[in-house]
Amino acid sequence: MKIVLLGSGNVATHLGHALKTAGHEILQVWSRSLSNAQQLADSLSAAFTNEIGALNNTADIYILSIKDDAIEEVASSFLFKGKLLVHTSGTAGIDLLGKEWANKGVFYPLQTFSKQKGVDFSTVPLLLEGSNEKVVAQLNELAASISQTVRPASSEQRAAIHVAAVFACNFSNHLYSISKDLLAKEGLDFKLLLPLIAETAAKVQSLDPKAAQTGPAIRGDQASIEKHKKYLEASPDLQQLYTLMTNSIIGSKK
Amino acid sequence: MKIVLLGSGNVATHLGHALKTAGHEILQVWSRSLSNAQQLADSLSAAFTNEIGALNNTADIYILSIKDDAIEEVASSFLFKGKLLVHTSGTAGIDLLGKEWANKGVFYPLQTFSKQKGVDFSTVPLLLEGSNEKVVAQLNELAASISQTVRPASSEQRAAIHVAAVFACNFSNHLYSISKDLLAKEGLDFKLLLPLIAETAAKVQSLDPKAAQTGPAIRGDQASIEKHKKYLEASPDLQQLYTLMTNSIIGSKK
Structure with a gap:
């Protein structure tokens, strides 16, 4: 899959590397901090930006790995109607991505990540939620490409x-x-x-x-x-x- | 060394097996409960008793692995003057073994032990205290025969x-x-x-x-x-x- 990562913290970093290693293409990294975006993008051979308006619109999935209290704001400025937008939060509900948004989901890796230490992603449980069956199927396929433990989980269970x-x-x-x-x-x-x-x-x-x-x-x-x-x-x-x-x-x- | 174990709980069980594996001889196991004493003794090819008066008096060291609040009472009924008596508690001071006792010490394994799970004793830090230099030397030798990490520790540090x-x-x-x-x-x-x-x-x-x-x-x-x-x-x-x-x-x- 072609992927854009929004965020450059611990989760974005580990997830980005796991996805790239599994053969997916990271097109671009967005972060509020241009230098953070560049640092992660360089290690993933991806482009980078700090402007939501400059996001690449050709990706299959946009993965939002930022602080919970910033999800709503960043999601609301995301304008590629019909595109699949997911967040990776344990606590935030799926609707924080926008109630009207058609193709949205949650891709929650249940693990503790520090930039200083590598993680074997194949052992990390991935808890998934999707706004419709097609989204669930896409997320399942993406998750199964990097982890042995993939489970559906509602926002309440999560x-x-x-x-x-x-x-x-x-x-x-x-x-x-x-x-x-x-x-x-x-x-x-x-x-x-x-x-x-x-x-x-x-x-x-x-x-x-x-x-x-x-x-x-x-x-x-x-x-x-x-x-x-x-x-x-x-x-x-x-x-x-x-x-x-x-x-x-x-x-x-x- | 020839060893008598007083106690049959998690610490006595794991320590007993580590000492036997290292080539020491467990002469006897004492416990208030005769069936517990027998169970551990059988697995160590040792004798067993539930009477302090029936303790074997030929051991080099007597290791007390019982609840902290029972140490003083059991130690006070131990009558082999001159013999080396140690406890394995993290919290109890060395003097709980009897202020007048000449050869006493502490042999504290810093680990969590459950009977249902084996432990590699070579990785378990052993913290030692002795009432005189000869005791310290004896405990050091015994400890080094089962663990790679042997340290002195005063009652306060422990x-x-x-x-x-x-x-x-x-x-x-x-x-x-x-x-x-x-x-x-x-x-x-x-x-x-x-x-x-x-x-x-x-x-x-x-x-x-x-x-x-x-x-x-x-x-x-x-x-x-x-x-x-x-x-x-x-x-x-x-x-x-x-x-x-x-x-x-x-x-x-x-």
Whole structure:
């Protein structure tokens, strides 16, 4: 397929490379920032622009990978009637692309992307929604060309998945960050925790997370819990988070 | 070395197998529950007992892997003066083994262990403390026979590491559990999130967790945050946790 990417962030970058590797042609990259557009376009052998009015009108699909709160505005200035326009957001509904728009869809890759680290796109679940059967078929074909896991998901289901993903990924990563800071305060290296972090994530690939739960809260080890709370006394925010998480684990035993 | 294990839980089980595989002899397993003692002892070709009075007195080291709040009591009934007694707790101080005890130590494996899943012990950091230089040397030798990462750690450092480990591991796993429940409510399979969980943990093996942070909070995507809070309205505990984590991520940007 011939593709125009709108956006130059983490998702646009990883998706663009996966699509190009699968043999699709990236015609053009649009971004509000011309230098960002150029940087991504160069790596995809594509043209680039920062003007919506200068978009190439010969693509089969226009993929919008920008902040949720900019989708509506950019979509409303997209004027190629009849063309297929999709966004890649977990939370935004399909209608944010314009209620009157005939051929629209959602192409949501359920993964965390950082520019500094490559991702094997074949393992990334792609959750799809289309405004009509022809769009669904086109998106299915495009998705299957880069991933082994392609699923339909309504806007409502996708919203639930996105909340779950924030807990499983964004919040977990922030916990890693907190643990790094706690070690740094004692002059200890975060590397000590890396095998633990890897194993915690590896366990739930085969075990139910409830069965995999370990630690003071699930053991009912009140002495350790009190020691930890005391240790965190100087950081009230962390102490509050510790208490909330601990009570939530204890509550989940019932 | 000749070893007696006191305890039959997750740590005793994984540690016992790692020590046996490295060529040490597990003489005996003690547990309050005779059937648990027997089960672990059988898998280690060891004897077993549920009576402290019946402990084999010919071992080089006695390893106590039991709940923190039982360590003091069990240690106080251990009567082989001069023998090396260690516990494997992250939080308990070395003195819980008895202030008067001459040869005591801590042998803390920084990992999450579930009986249902094997662990490559060579990657597990072992944090050691000993009451004198001879004990430290003995523990170092034993630790180096099963792990590539052996470090000294005072009781104070170990306490900090254990708090950090609870955030990085126990709390992350609980977030996986929450995300599974959120998906289940919509009839969606937890398997969808497994690549995301694996990648989130894989990223911080090479990236700083702050640099690896993604999601609505770090993007300042207030529209998504408000949608998610609204979605969680029916679960006030989860909504509170969402808000606390989100504010903590936003606060960490400063």
